[in-house]
Amino acid sequence: MKKMKVIHPNACGIDIGSKFHMAAIGMRDDQIRKFGVFTKDHDQMIKWLKDNDVEDIALESTGSYWQTLFSSLQSSGFNVVLVDGKQTKGLRKKTDIQDARAIYQLHKLGLLTSCFLPDELTLDLRNYYRHRSKIIEESSRLSNKMQQALRLMNIRLDNVLNDIMGKSGRAVISAILEGHRDPIYLASLTDPRVRKKKEEIVAGLHGQWNDSQIFILGDCFEAYMRNKNRIKSI
Secondary structure, three states: OOOOOOOOOOEEEEEOOOOOEEEEOOOOHHHEEEEOOOHHHHHHHHHHHHHOOOOEEEEEOOOOOOHHHHHHHHHOOOEEEEEOHHHHHHHOOOOHHHHHHHHHHHHHOOOOOOOOOOOHHHHHHHHHHHHHHHHHHHHHHHHHHHHHHHHHOOOOHHHHOOOOOOHHHHHHHHHHHOOOOOHHHHHHOOOOOOOOOHHHHHHHOOOOOOHHHHHHHHHHHHHHHHHHHHHHHO
16 A cells, blocks of 8 residues: 555445445554444444545445445535445455455555446436336236136136237126126127137137136236236326
8 A cells, every 4th residue: 555646545445234334444443343224323434434534435235235325425425436346356355344444445545446326317217117117027927827817717818819908808807706707798898809709709708617716816907907007107
């Protein structure tokens, strides 16, 4: 360190964990402290850093454990960078204390580069998008589960309709859950524009009814429709 130029003289290196964070503002033992992950622990860390005139902080983290601390530190006026663990991989030690020291050393010498972090608006949009995508994935699994329940009762709605969760498919499933079993009546609920002939649709709706599969069908249908409304609200 004596031979290299110090870029951040008032630096701190923080090794982020799921249950605690290890912060180093120097190489001595009394310059390294362990903090919890609750808001009160963040406040204690911020006070400690300010009492020691820290200005520049490097966080190393995996997952999303860094986000709340990063936000708290940034809003408190510190210059904070998030560091990819690959940058310190070769220097990682056996203990969290040694890891925090390594992050501190590298950041003090300006050897760490920040990961890309989107602005607040972009981050919000990404959160909405990811949440919506998860709901869509869940809905797809529910649709497959309903299709399986129908198939196990030999109700081949998938053979006569392109989409069992389209308008016609939902009408037929709703009627089944209401207790209707007549294939002719069920077929009459499909849209006239369905390409299959009515005779084929009736044949596909002549099933072997099973109470457990009806229950699974109803439970998945209710969850699917709830997800459909959730997607609309996002």
